[in-house]
Amino acid sequence: MARLTAHFLVPATPIGRWHETAQARTPRPAGGSGAAALALGSRGTLAAVTQTSSRPDSTRTIDGIAAAFAEHDYVSDRALATVIFLGLELGRPILLEGEAGVGKTEVAKVLSSVLGSRLIRLQCYEGLDVTTAVYEWNYPRQMLEIRLREARGEGNQESTVHDIFGPDFLIKRPLLQALESTDGAAPVLLIDEIDRADEEFEAYLLEILSDFQVTVPEIGTIRAAQPPRVILTSNRTREVHDALKRRCLYHWIDYPTMDKEYAIVQARLPGMDARLARQVVGFVQRLRQTELTKLPGVAETLDWASALMALGAPHLSPEIIDPTLGVLLKYQEDVRAIRGDRAAAYLAEVEAGGPA
Secondary structure, three states: OHHHHHHHOOOOOOOOOOOOOOOOOOOOOOOOOOOOOEEEOHHHEEEEOOOOOOOOHHHOOHHHHHHHHHHOOOOOOHHHHHHHHHHHHHOOOEEEEOOOOOOHHHHHHHHHHHHOOOEEEEEOOOOOOHHHHOEEEOHHHHHHHHHHHHHHOOOOHHHHHHHHOOHHHEEEOHHHHHHOOOOOOOOEEEEEOHHHOOHHHHHHHHHHHHHOEEEEOOOEEEEEOOOOEEEEEEOOOOOOOHHHHHOOEEEEOOOOOHHHHHHHHHHHOOOOOHHHHHHHHHHHHHHOOOOOOOOOOHHHHHHHHHHHHHHOOOOOOHHHHHHHHHHHOOOHHHHHHHOOHHHHHHHHHHHHOOOO
């Protein structure tokens, strides 16, 4: 058994380079309690057993989606509602690009609430690999199983290898969880900030996004019986590969117009004074016309509005703007450039109804 342990319990390898076992694995259904998520499919595939679910009636039309999002305090335009409708109708992933803080991630959160389904989130970063995103083997449990079999005198190597590399010893990460969901409703899978991940991970996603399946060499191919609703977001810190884009419906979320941003503030902060809300939105809109290291997004607008409400500010003034700029701007160079006379001038422009 010592040779068995040393040979088969090897560290997980990077994406695209799978570790091999000495024994050829035969796909088989999971056994034991709690393993009903896997079932043997045709031609050596494992399919996730789920119930077919229907969408809420509110998501059957473009206007219905816009209204449903509004009920969850998300102000969407018709273009965004259209791409969400098409994503649901066609079963296609949606790639949302835009500057940070414009509401891309929130789309997935609100969509899961509208559909009444589970949200599964994968936060991307440089170095993301299979063991974090898809699955890994539960090595401590495998070692314990080997020791228990040794103690019981069950030392058949082939049987032990076959068992410890089965679904019961698989730790499911977000992508595999989304494929195997058994909640009765297709989950919403959020792959957040895909532009932060490596290109190798993008390549790995192609199988998942085109066929909604993932291959585990020791088990077989796990295929979703009920594909998840997939939302990918990108801040465009680098270009996403064309092969990934081709598998998605694409939509760019821009900074909102003044009227739309005012509607967002009203929806999210209904207790805010109307005059203060218009001043806040007008000031932020004016800042976005300025050359800054990082322009404030809608998230910063809401944070600043919340901070002003917490301070009990009845309206904007230079005395309240200067000490709170750090809520709105995230670089010292930007704060230094705006604070003082420039902030007062921008406020005067807003109150006058536009740039001077």
